[in-house]
Amino acid sequence: MAAGERECRDYLERHRIPELLHRLAALLLYHRPERPREFLIQALERVKAGKRAEGEYPYLMDEANLVAMFELLDVVGQGHITAAQYREALKTLGLSTEDLQLGDDVNITLDIFKEEVCMNPLSLQAFARRF
Numbered sequence: 536m537a538a539g540e541r542e543c544r545d546y547l548e549r550h551r552i553p554e555l556l557h558r559l560a561a562l563l564l565y566h567r568p569e570r571p572r573e574f575l576i577q578a579l580e581r582v583k584a585g586k587r588a589e590g591e592y593p594y595l596m597d598e599a600n601l602v603a604m605f606e607l608l609d610v611v612g613q614g615h616i617t618a619a620q621y622r623e624a625l626k627t628l629g630l631s632t633e634d635l636q637l638g639d640d641v642n643i644t645l646d647i648f649k650e651e652v653c654m655n656p657l658s659l660q661a662f663a664r665r666f
Contacts, residue, residue, distance in 0.1 A: 615642035
């Protein structure tokens, strides 16, 4: 690899540009707005405002979507889902399960589900908090 190419890659990784672009693309594909450029600008403005604690972070899924997904997984209405169901939900959302350390006997409640999805290292909200 040439020195210039390595320098470019280091720059992108240092500023976490690939991660930002991946999250923005996920938002774009999820919402599919009529005016994608304006949508992306607004998402970046929300990340910036959220970082300054002046506004909300842009969420891939809002709370109603997360509740609906949880209810689909909790088919008998027990108020919790299994660790396996939780892992599958994260994969479905395109979020990482690599660092997830849950035993198979752990039950995930709706509150835990919502918080963990929003704090997942690959979610845009979590990215914005570190940005």
